[in-house]
Amino acid sequence: MTIRVLVADDESMIRAGLRMVLEAEEDIEVVGDASSGGTAVRAVAALRPDVVLMDVRMPGMDGLAATRRILATDPDVRVVVLTTFNEDGYVREALRAGAAGFLLKVAPPERLVEAIRVAARGEALLDPLVTRSVIAAFAGLRTEPGPPPRLDLLTPREAEVLHMLARGLSNAELAAELVVSDATAKTHVARVLMKLGLRDRVHAVIYAYEHGLVRPT
Template sequence: MTRVVVADDQALVRAGLTMVLEAEPDIEVVGEAADGHEVLDVARRAAPDVVLMDIRMPGLDGLEASRRLLAGSEPPKVLVLTTFDEEEYLYEALRAGTSGFLLKVSPPEQLIGAIRTVAAGNALIDPAVTRRVIEAFGRRVAAKPPPPALQELTARELEVLGLLARGRSNQEIACELIVGDATVKTHVARVLMKLGLRDRVQAVVFAYEHGIVTPGDDA
């Protein structure tokens, strides 16, 4: 059972999200919150696996609430609910370590799939915003010197990292490199392990921060 806290300042939105999630046999909504301070309180009491986080909330916003949640010991996964006009917030959310983004206009089945994805320890960025978020992030960072761990990557693993940073899915990477999906999964896992990264979102951050890819780059 995946335990979820729903955070949004609009009561009708919270009610709608809760209704959709509670209809699933493997998801339990263990709390709701209308602002960032309430999110922190509810998460501390309910110990959720996933927090579905709105960004624009009164008092303490969802971005700062995410930072505080993720700075704690054994934090929940944070899945950000976003709109197209929150590009700057998404950049900061990437840096904070959230597990991904989902558009508020996404259909219910996509929301449910996203909850399951991040609960399983994977990262997710809605395909509709992936390229915008990645390029916006790239424009805002200055390349850092490459860390020693980068030298441990093989040429193929470095290629996979670059494709990940450009928003490619495993299937798209497999097609571009003419290899099987299982091979791509193995490469991705090795890249994350060698660089000490938690998930694909951190891989995107790493690649832009260290100049492996630059905005406008394409493979």
């Protein structure tokens, strides 16, 4: 299946570079681009992409506002935020807006392509350079003692998986630590997300730190 991608960035050279990288992949098609948040919102409505690569700082409506607008209208679209700014505020707001991933523009092309494919599968990806920012942004926000009510829905193994997700482990790393197959690890993750009502593994990280289940080391 071909992944339809919209590129939103206010710099034409960056849009051209992203298009060149993505169109070199047989399973990815760039269906359009946008130079502002407002243009991106209209382009998504017209072109119906699977994934949007969204810059943060753009004239008029910025990328975060555009992400919120897009996902309010069509929650099935996956938005990967792509920016030069590794700041807690951007990370927090992008994920709050419903972004499926957050990448810095210094990320290598192969990571960009991986993020598109991961997002298209309905999963999420964070650039390793911003994972600590996510943890810092959401750690310690819960002031009430004790676990959140829904945590008792998890089996002991699923609670263990949630803690591993909070550490940023991939499905393959989960499988290795639990000594199970990749498929079994993926099933555990899916059950954790379903029981806690979470959209993806990035929001599982937010959930764990926001509710004080784990702390940054």
